[in-house]
Amino acid sequence: MSPTSTAADRRLLFAGALFATLLLLAWLSHGRGIIRDDPQRNIVIPQQLLMPLTLQAAYNEEEIWFRYRWPAERPHIAMDMLRFDGQHWQRHGTSPVGQDPDGLYEDRLTMLVDDGRVAEFRLFGGYITAHGGQRFMSDAVDAANVRAHPHLGATLGASDVRKYLPATRQAPHDWDALVDADTLARQRQAGYFLDLWHWRAHRSNPVGMADDQHVAEYRLNDSGRGTFSSNQDSDTGLPHFMFDPSLGQPALRWSEITTTTDFDSRYFLSRDQAVPFDPQHPWQVGDTLPRLLLQHADGSRGAIRVVGSARWQDGHWELVLARALDTGFPLEDKILHDQGSYDLAVAVHRDASGSRWHYVSLPFQLGLGRDATLRADRFAGSAPDWSQRSSLELTLFYPGQVTYASLLSRRHAGAKAMRQGIPARARHSEQQLAHYAVEGEFRQQITRQWLWTLSAGLLLIVGFAATLFSLLPRPARSTS
Amino acid sequence: MSAYHALLSHFPVALWITATLIIVWRSLSAATLAQAAARLLPLLLLWAALMGLITFSAGLLIWPLEAVSASPLARNHLLAASWTLAYWVLLLALCWRGGNLIWHGSWRLLMPALALIGVTLLGVTGALGGHLIGNPTMIGSLLRALGWEIYTTFYLPGWMLVLTLAGALLFLGLAWLWRPRPTTTTRGGPQP
Structure with a gap:
């Protein structure tokens, strides 16, 4: 060489x-x-983008039952507390951006239910309820603008934009361009709303209930009394109630409430353990009182009950909810029938996260006594034997800030397929949607x-x- | 246009894979048939590049550029396709310009290595295209196992971009520094 x-x-x-x-x-x-957290823009990316959930269903003459099981590192059962700092009662544990730093935000399970009358829901699930300007989005609408809105602010008393259905607006992305009240009423008569089952580990579980809500032009509470009300005087900032001293300490300790996973401990304040707040009591720094007073719900809002006790054990939550097939409130609940087919989507909040930091499922079908993605069969006796029931293994994913309008825009290659009625599941896996959601926040x-x-x-x-x-x-x- | 893009893509894929086989074959063998096949390489690669360009252009017509640049999978497909096309044009140029001389010495080892990189790029591009039109393969899982989640955009951090650009400039500088200068020798060049 x-x-x-x-x-x-x-x-x-x-x-x-x-x-x-x-x-x-x-x-x-x-x-x-x-990709990094940017709380100033309401951007916090969860460490895990996917999580599993197991679902079973059964029904009898009167009720439908759902059994949910999902993993969580630890239960978060406390939230929204008033902590005495020596002078004032400071509020902690409200809906956070991402995770609450003190771990003070409740775990939640929500389920959207439709009977086929919200046609887009069967195809695209909860995406149809996600729109620009909603709270905790990077482009969240200013509270003053919402309060000034004649319907959302003046009628509903809202100060933020939440879930709504596309046809309740003149264009889906215009949060403030609602159709007129008469059209909204006729939509409701036509069944154009989604039933929302809303189980809350702090605000409803201790009283054995789930919140019954629905989504139409806003995320609305069903009629009747809810499971919680404020325990803080808006003028003085003082609590209305404290724990009955005859039952123990009149307040909780901050250090205990932020770490509690004990369902038998006092982590909530209900009417049967509350007495009027005594401002003369020698309150100590760190004394903590729940800012919410729990009570039994009634009316349509109280239609969903927790069967037994929903508990976290061995790394998993296990929850059974039951509701009458026919609640008697057809304008707020989806009435279910034997041999009926329904569309569902499930979501979970965990890890002390609230608002849009949740994991959602794609929509799937429930059949009562008939084949579907999830088949519910009749049971006899006081409760179904879950070990004999088929179960549906769902993968829930972080949905990010993807809006319905963006999915229908030129930015989405599948917009044409959506207009042709091709469901999201036919083109996307949950894994794909989760990654797309994250990248969408840094587009x-x-x-x-x-x-x-x-x-x-x-x-x-x-x-x-x-x-x-x-x-x-x-x-x-x-x-x- | 999606169907035509898929149809057209068969041509450059087949041609580039054939070219790879010939390159590997020629690097291992100096047989008459291998030499004859290698002489066809420039034409084969030119035809592949033209078909690749047509396929690439057809792909750009499937969705609005706005949609392509907003979808991680589509971004990845476009990036891989661009690199694949450019890379195989590089191999075309080498085969064209190098002629019989690239089958000697170190070049004989380098050529199959370059072709294997090219066919890997080609495979990734094709697999991403399959995912895009709803025909996923296990290649997606393989890439995931190797460290790339294909549902996330392939992009480089700033420091790596700087390093890549510096590398590109270094290559250009070396090319200038090592540019061939006229030399004279007695009769006879490298023998096959």
Whole structure:
């Protein structure tokens, strides 16, 4: 081998090794540097994007029962507390951005139910209720604008935008452009609303109930009394009630309430253990009182009960909810019938997260006595034998800030398929949707970085090509 | 257009895979048939590049660019397709310009390695396309196991971009530094 060819070989080896090293580094480092929490923009990405949930259902002449089981690292059963700081009762544990730093936010399970009259729900599930401007979105509407709205503010008393159905607006993305009241009323008569079962580990579970709500032009409470009311005087900031001193200490200790996982401990305040607040009591720094007073719900709002005791054990919540097939409130509840087919979607809040930081399922079908994704069969006696029932294993995913309008826009490659009525499940897995949701929260930054990456890669190929060209052996010129 | 893109993609894929086989074969063998096949490479790769360009263009017509740039999977497909096309054009140029000389010495080892990188890029591009139109393969799982979740956009962090651009500039600098200069020798070049 000549000295010239040895030098050329070394150069070739160097070029190849450099190219391979850059490829390897690119592979190892990709996807870093952009996705990070940004609470100022209401962006907090959960550590886990997926979680499982097992669901079973059964019914008898009167009621339908659902059994839910899902994993959670620990139960979060306390929230919304008033902590005495020596002068004032400070509020802690309200709906946080992401996780509450003190672990003070309740676990929740919600289920949307439809009877086929909200046609888009069967295809796209909860996505149809997600719109720009909603609370805790990066573009959340200012509270003053909502309060000034003639229907949302003046009639409903809302100060934020929450779930709503697309046809309740003149255009789905216009949170403030509601159709007129007469149209809303006729939509309701036509069954254009979603029933919302809402179990709360702090605000409803201790009294053995789930909150019964529905989604139409807003996330609305059913008629009747709810399971909780405020325990704080809005003028003085003082609690209305405290724990009955004859039953123990009149207040909780902050250090205990933030870590409690004991269902038998006092972590909530209900009417039967409350007495009027005594401002003269020698309150100590760290004394804590629940800001919510629990009570039994009634009317349509109190239609859903917890069967037995919903408890967290061995890393899992296990919950059974029951409701009358016909609650007698057809304008707020979806009435269920033997041999009926219904559309459901389930969501879970855990890890001390609230608001939009939840895990949701794609929609699926429930059949009462007939085949469906989840089949419920009749049971006799006082309770179903769950060990004999089929179960549905669901994968729940973090939905991010994906809105219905964005899914129907030119930005979504599947918008045309959506208009053709192709369901989300036919094109996307839960894993895919979760990752898309996260990337959607950093769309501009990722698109810019991706373009740079594409260009840098091309330039690298060009540079590598130029080097290889320079090293190509040339046929030597003959002098003879 | 999606169906036509899928139809068209068969041509560059088949041609590039055939080219890979020929490159590997030629690097291992100096038989007459292998040499004859290698002489076809420039034409084969030119045809593949043209079909690749047509397929690439057809792919851009499936969805609005706005949608492509908003979907992680579509971004990845576009990025992989761009790199694949550019990379195989590089191999075309090498085969064209290098002629019989690239089957000697270190080049004989380098060429199959370059072709294998190209066919890997091609496989990733095709697999991502399959995922996009709803025909996922296990390649997605393989890439996931190797550290890339294909439902997330492939992008480089800032420091790696700088390193990549620096690498590209270094390559260009080396190309200039190592550019061939006229030399004279007595009769005879490398022998096959």
